[in-house]
Amino acid sequence: MRSAERRPARIVIGGALDARLRTWLTSHPEGHERGAFVFFKKVDRDVQGLERSPRYIAVDAVELDDRWVEDSSPIHLRFSLRRLAELSFRCEQEQLELGFVHSHPDGAPKFSSKDDSNERAILRGHAGASGDSVDLVALILCHGQWLGRVRHAAAPDLAVPARHVLVLSDKMSLWTGQQPMDDEGSLARQAAAFGQPFNRKLRSLRAVVVGLGGTGSPMATLLARCGVGELVLIDGDRLEVTNLNRVRGYRRCDVAEHKAVSLAAYIRSLELGCRVAYLPEFIDVSPAAIDAIATADVVFGCTDDVAGRDILNQSLYYYALPLIDVGLTGIVAEAADGMPYLRDHRGRISTVLPEAGACLRCQGVVTEEKLKAERAFKARPELAQLDPETLKREYYLVGGHESAPGIGPFTSATADHAAAGFMNLIQPFRKLGDELRQDNIWIDFVHLGIYSNEPRGSASCFCCGADGLRAGSEGPYRLSMPKLGRAP
Numbered sequence: 001m002r003s004a005e006r007r008p009a010r011i012v013i014g015g016a017l018d019a020r021l022r023t024w025l026t027s028h029p030e031g032h033e034r035g036a037f038v039f040f041k042k043v044d045r046d047v048q049g050l051e052r053s054p055r056y057i058a059v060d061a062v063e064l065d066d067r068w069v070e071d072s073s074p075i076h077l078r079f080s081l082r083r084l085a086e087l088s089f090r091c092e093q094e095q096l097e098l099g100f101v102h103s104h105p106d107g108a109p110k111f112s113s114k115d116d117s118n119e120r121a122i123l124r125g126h127a128g129a130s131g132d133s134v135d136l137v138a139l140i141l142c143h144g145q146w147l148g149r150v151r152h153a154a155a156p157d158l159a160v161p162a163r164h165v166l167v168l169s170d171k172m173s174l175w176t177g178q179q180p181m182d183d184e185g186s187l188a189r190q191a192a193a194f195g196q197p198f199n200r201k202l203r204s205l206r207a208v209v210v211g212l213g214g215t216g217s218p219m220a221t222l223l224a225r226c227g228v229g230e231l232v233l234i235d236g237d238r239l240e241v242t243n244l245n246r247v248r249g250y251r252r253c254d255v256a257e258h259k260a261v262s263l264a265a266y267i268r269s270l271e272l273g274c275r276v277a278y279l280p281e282f283i284d285v286s287p288a289a290i291d292a293i294a295t296a297d298v299v300f301g302c303t304d305d306v307a308g309r310d311i312l313n314q315s316l317y318y319y320a321l322p323l324i325d326v327g328l329t330g331i332v333a334e335a336a337d338g339m340p341y342l343r344d345h346r347g348r349i350s351t352v353l354p355e356a357g358a359c360l361r362c363q364g365v366v367t368e369e370k371l372k373a374e375r376a377f378k379a380r381p382e383l384a385q386l387d388p389e390t391l392k393r394e395y396y397l398v399g400g401h402e403s404a405p406g407i408g409p410f411t412s413a414t415a416d417h418a419a420a421g422f423m424n425l426i427q428p429f430r431k432l433g434d435e436l437r438q439d440n441i442w443i444d445f446v447h448l449g450i451y452s453n454e455p456r457g458s459a460s461c462f463c464c465g466a467d468g469l470r471a472g473s474e475g476p477y478r479l480s481m482p483k484l485g486r487a488p
Helices: 015-025 084-094 113-130 185-194 196-203 216-225 259-269 287-294 306-318 368-379 381-385 388-395 408-426
Strands: 010-014 035-043 055-063 069-073 076-079 097-103 135-142 145-152 155-161 164-168 172-175 206-210 230-234 275-279 298-301 323-334 340-352 441-444 449-451
Touching: 010 015, 010 145, 015 035, 015 055, 015 097, 015 135, 015 164, 035 084, 035 135, 055 097, 084 097, 084 113, 097 113, 113 135, 113 145, 113 155, 145 164, 145 172, 172 408, 185 196, 196 408, 206 216, 206 287, 216 230, 216 259, 216 298, 216 408, 230 259, 230 287, 259 275, 275 287, 287 306, 298 306, 298 408, 306 323, 306 368, 323 408, 340 408, 368 381, 408 441
Parallel strands: 010 055, 010 164, 097 135, 206 230, 206 298, 230 275, 298 323
Antiparallel strands: 035 055, 035 097, 069 076, 135 145, 145 155, 164 172, 323 340, 340 441, 441 449
16 A cells, blocks of 8 residues: 555635535535535645645536436435546546535434445546546535545545645634644643634644744744644745844854754754744745645745745645735834934734735735845845935836834734734634724834735736636646746
């Protein structure tokens, strides 16, 4: 038996498709079982230091109507597989995996022996058309909850329970079954606040943190301490002495070492049950970093470069990811006595899901002007010393000089708010007023206020628009970018 056939998978369903399936599966006029075939995009990429765990992302469904169903009742569903070849052909043409979902209106929340035989029959027919490398994703909807597992044509009798089923709407709805927890004590108060299932949900997740400085290092340590099961740390920079006032998890002896390597060692030393991998690389040039992001359940953007944020912004749609991106901005002015003072200092938390929230381009966090300015500064570092008016007048550069003083309480506070927002996605507790948006929260540290900005994008945005990236295929290259190499 190949070890890959025993890997617990993660199953992802978008909010709109989830609503469509729920409506179909629960609306039989006589309360009978109903079923549907679902098409999944499979993401199965290697992250050094972690076991491979494929993600199956649902992209479309075919309801089993009267053309398929031969007989049904509240406890069974019998259907013909004569048209299965059509579905197999689509899977082959679009490089998709097939899934079968059905309801248990009056049944137990578990798979039955009849489910076993139905799945084997579907997989046998599917493999007959497409070969024995195909998979079958199986899902049950019972009492409003999803239960999932995966079979492989090479071992059709083996059904591997899913690590979780994740529905991405304007929140992260998770079903994990009864996975055991290996560290109940340190999370007891968290369970008291949100319930024991909350800790199991966090333990089933793989989080990626991109950028491990003033916001990224506290973010990573918070995620480990709150019980996230797997953590991937990505940053190509080395620690500098000037970072030490605001980072978490580093020591003086870590200066000149890669941030990703040192922070991973620190989190492992906590012995909190979090498995940690690291990549000392930059995401805009690293295929391995993109593969790690593609395998995530949630991504935290803590980088201070616009190109990196643009990569993350596109990744969330290609790979169906929640993205929580943080940043700070500020202005240091000079007082009448010649002393500097903070005229403005704010932290931003942008929480964007594939079907909810304005993307970073629509929020103005990423713009073509900022990308152009960043490229110019990298090519000619001396430009960064010029004032904005000179840059605009003489070099046609707009959007540079967006910086903030790196002060620990402000960077850490922004990370704290982002971590709380992440928890709110899984177990909603926030009561936001009409003036606040979940996707765009600003913390004004000078005036002690919290507010939101309205997005300035449009329905035609190439990322989050109706015909944007979520409706497209990655193509032969990672993120459709040749510089990142061919997609596995």
